[in-house]
Amino acid sequence: MNTYTEYATYIKPDWAPPAWLFGPVWTILYAIIAISFGYIIYKWWKGEISWKMVLPFKLNLLFNLLFTPIQFGLQNNLLAAIDILLVLGTLLWGMIIIWKKHKWIALVNIPYLAWVSFATILQLTITYLNW
Numbered sequence: 001m002n003t004y005t006e007y008a009t010y011i012k013p014d015w016a017p018p019a020w021l022f023g024p025v026w027t028i029l030y031a032i033i034a035i036s037f038g039y040i041i042y043k044w045w046k047g048e049i050s051w052k053m054v055l056p057f058k059l060n061l062l063f064n065l066l067f068t069p070i071q072f073g074l075q076n077n078l079l080a081a082i083d084i085l086l087v088l089g090t091l092l093w094g095m096i097i098i099w100k101k102h103k104w105i106a107l108v109n110i111p112y113l114a115w116v117s118f119a120t121i122l123q124l125t126i127t128y129l130n131w
Helices: 003-009 020-044 049-071 075-100 102-110 110-129
Strands: none
Touching: 003 020, 003 049, 020 049, 020 102, 020 110, 049 075, 075 102, 075 110, 102 110
């Protein structure tokens, strides 16, 4: 799956970032995700938080990991648009639910939220333009 080549074939808005930018951004974001989500899973494993607090983060990881195979493997913009909406929704849900217990997790995920919000608008635009 050559994501750079595939991304280049889409009709994109003028404000779409170049393909090379996604790698560095996601490298930073995956480090944030690994630390913060790992901490949540650790706290759940120790019995300090309920599975209800872990659920949105697990779902977020699932939807996040499915995006690239859907977008570039299946080459299905509509399913990718639905998936990125699920990534955004589960991230917001997780940040809200964890706020009272561990505010730092919500705060450290603000860059992830900002990028996913941007990526959601981009994906919805790409889906529309390539319909």
